Amino acid sequence: MEILIKASQFILSLSLLIVLHELGHFIPAKLFKTRVEKFYLFFDYKFSLIKKKVGETVYGIGWIPLGGYVKISGMIDESMDTEQMKQPAQPWEFRSKPAWQRLIIMLGGVFVNFVLGIFIYIMLMYAYGEKYLPNENVKDGIWVQDSLAMNLGLQTGDKILTIDGQKIKKFSGLTLEFINGNNFQIERNGVVIDKEIPTDFISQLMDRGKEAGAFLYPRYPFAIAEVSEDSPNIDSELKAKDIITAINGNALKYYDEAEEVLSNYKGQEVTATIKRGTETKDITLKITNEGKIGVAFAGLKYKDLEKLGYYDLADIEYSFAEAIPAGWNKSWKTLTDYVKQLKKIFNPSTGAYKGLGGFISIGSIFPDEWSAESFWNITAFLSIMLGFMNLLPIPALDGGHVVFTLWEMITGKKPGDKFLEYAQVVGFVLLVALLLFANGNDIFRLFK
Numbered sequence: 001m002e003i004l005i006k007a008s009q010f011i012l013s014l015s016l017l018i019v020l021h022e023l024g025h026f027i028p029a030k031l032f033k034t035r036v037e038k039f040y041l042f043f044d045y046k047f048s049l050i051k052k053k054v055g056e057t058v059y060g061i062g063w064i065p066l067g068g069y070v071k072i073s074g075m076i077d078e079s080m081d082t083e084q085m086k087q088p089a090q091p092w093e094f095r096s097k098p099a100w101q102r103l104i105i106m107l108g109g110v111f112v113n114f115v116l117g118i119f120i121y122i123m124l125m126y127a128y129g130e131k132y133l134p135n136e137n138v139k140d141g142i143w144v145q146d147s148l149a150m151n152l153g154l155q156t157g158d159k160i161l162t163i164d165g166q167k168i169k170k171f172s173g174l175t176l177e178f179i180n181g182n183n184f185q186i187e188r189n190g191v192v193i194d195k196e197i198p199t200d201f202i203s204q205l206m207d208r209g210k211e212a213g214a215f216l217y218p219r220y221p222f223a224i225a226e227v228s229e230d231s232p233n234i235d236s237e238l239k240a241k242d243i244i245t246a247i248n249g250n251a252l253k254y255y256d257e258a259e260e261v262l263s264n265y266k267g268q269e270v271t272a273t274i275k276r277g278t279e280t281k282d283i284t285l286k287i288t289n290e291g292k293i294g295v296a297f298a299g300l301k302y303k304d305l306e307k308l309g310y311y312d313l314a315d316i317e318y319s320f321a322e323a324i325p326a327g328w329n330k331s332w333k334t335l336t337d338y339v340k341q342l343k344k345i346f347n348p349s350t351g352a353y354k355g356l357g358g359f360i361s362i363g364s365i366f367p368d369e370w371s372a373e374s375f376w377n378i379t380a381f382l383s384i385m386l387g388f389m390n391l392l393p394i395p396a397l398d399g400g401h402v403v404f405t406l407w408e409m410i411t412g413k414k415p416g417d418k419f420l421e422y423a424q425v426v427g428f429v430l431l432v433a434l435l436l437f438a439n440g441n442d443i444f445r446l447f448k
Contacts, residue, residue, distance in 0.1 A: 002368035009370070010363035011065070013379045015041055017113070017386055018068035024112030025070045025105055032101045035092040038071035072105070099409045106401045113387030117334070120380035122327030128373050129317040130326075133302045135160065135168040137312050138218045143256050146215040148204050153195055156219070156256050159187040163197075174216050179205070180340040202344060203351020219254040221245075221310060223298040231294025232286040238295070239276070243308070246273035247285075255297060263291040275308075334384050395420075395427030 018041055029036050036057045044051070044062030051060030062068075074093025089096045094105070141157040144150060160168060163181040168174060178184070183196050198204070205215065222244040227234055246252055248270045250261045265287045272285045285293050306313045318326055344352040362382070367374045391399040400423065408414045415423075 005368055005370065006363050006366045009366040009375055013375065013382060016379065017383055020112050020116055021109040021386065022068050022070045024108035025072070028105045028108045029070070029072055032097055032105065033092060034094050034097060034105065035073040036070055037073055038069070041068045043067065043069070099405055103402065103405045103409070106398050106405065110387045110390050110398055113383045113390070117380045117384035117387065118327060118331040120376050120383065121330040122323050124373065124376055124380070125318045125326040125330070126320050126323035129315070131313055131315045133171040133218065133311055134314050135171045135174070138171055140219050140254070143217045143219045143254070148208060148215045151204065154186070155188065157188070161185045161187055161192065171218060175214055176337060180337055199349050200351050203354060206351060206354040218311060219256060220299060221308060222252050222255045222258050223300055225296040225298035228294045228296065232288060233293055236285055237283040238274070238285065241298070243275040244272050245275050259291065262287055262293065266291045331384060334381055335388060338385055338388060394430060395423035396431055397427065400427055
């Protein structure tokens with residue numbers, strides 16, 4: 001059921017983005033009286049699932065869910081309709097239109113993607129606002145229990161001050177900032193220390209596996225998830241959701257302090273002070289010879305930590321007027337972060353290529369239960385990502401057509417049809433290779 005929910009959200013989001021992107025080409029083409037022969041969601045190689053001709057345009061849904069397209073008369077595109085191009089140019093064809101009109105038609109899809117992403121982020125800010133753990137509110141520093149964090153030279157209690165000289169706003173954004181960064185600054189016991197982020201940081205991050213979770217956490221209280229069946233305290237008063245705050249009078253604010261305190265009472269009985277809701281009480285616990293009490297630790301959500309008085313969350317509400325700049329800033333940061341990551345993919349030493357994913361990776365970022373806020377957040381991100389990717393100057397993408405059109409506008413020389421055909425083939429081969437690599441990565445990670 002979880003896979004079905006994720007897949008349904010992915011298909012819904014992808015379909016919405018494709019239809020609106022292609023509509024961005026379709027509308028200016030119609031405005032400039034250019035004939036649009038097909039408007040398709042997904043590709044229809046050999047046959048269509050649904051199709052209907054309205055006027056001069058066939059609208060349909062293909063069976064290959066890898067994108068969609070509009071077929072514009074007189075344009076060399078993925079249909080590779082070279083026979084049409086051999087005929088004399090007609091006034092309703094794309095190739096007969098002035099260069100500035102062709103440029104607008106080609107940029108229409110990208111324009112819609114960017115505008116859609118910005119609009120969604122604005123509406124999300126207005127509807128939900130922002131609630132997050134400010135990095136500056138993690139006053140007692142981080143909890144280090146991951147080998148990657150240790151490799152960076154981090155220790156429990158360190159406070160992360162800046163990455164590439166910039167203060168970190170949200171604690172939950174630390175991983176992304178480390179991915180995009182080159183150096184960072186911490187405070188340890190009142191001393192400020194500068195450190196480098198390894199070139200292969202992304203490779204190390206990917207090698208942990210997606211199930212490893214975040215590599216940095218704020219410090220957590222000693223909260224109990226469950227008492228193990230083989231625990232010496234299975235019959236004690238200790239229950240799930242209890243928080244141990246002291247052992248024999250030794251205060252325990254954080255879970256990471258427990259090991260040292262418990263090691264002093266190996267094989268003994270101790271008096272533990274626990275917090276259960278609003279109640280505080282003392283109970284007797286047995287410590288094993290290894291210094292354990294036989295429980296599973298509970299990682300609490302930030303909102304639970306706030307209720308317990310550990311952290312203060314920022315909770316910002318926006319009026320519609322305030323949501324506009326907030327949504328714009330979110331869109332800009334999303335775009336710039338994505339560009340930084342893309343640059344690292346082309347540097348083999350970073351290992352960022354390992355993180356390149358296809359449809360499985362994209363589908364997996366959707367939650368396994370419906371959440372309107374999560375769905376629209378992801379859709380906004382994908383819309384901006386799709387807009388940027390289509391702007392890349394690769395033949396077969398909008399950006400490739402834009403480059404050729406700009407060349408024509410600057411030099412006054414239009415690239416020949418044969419050149420455009422060959423360029424389209426080269427671009428298509430590159431895209432197929434990228435698609436195979438990305439989805440191959442997905443399959444490799446599944447079996448790994």
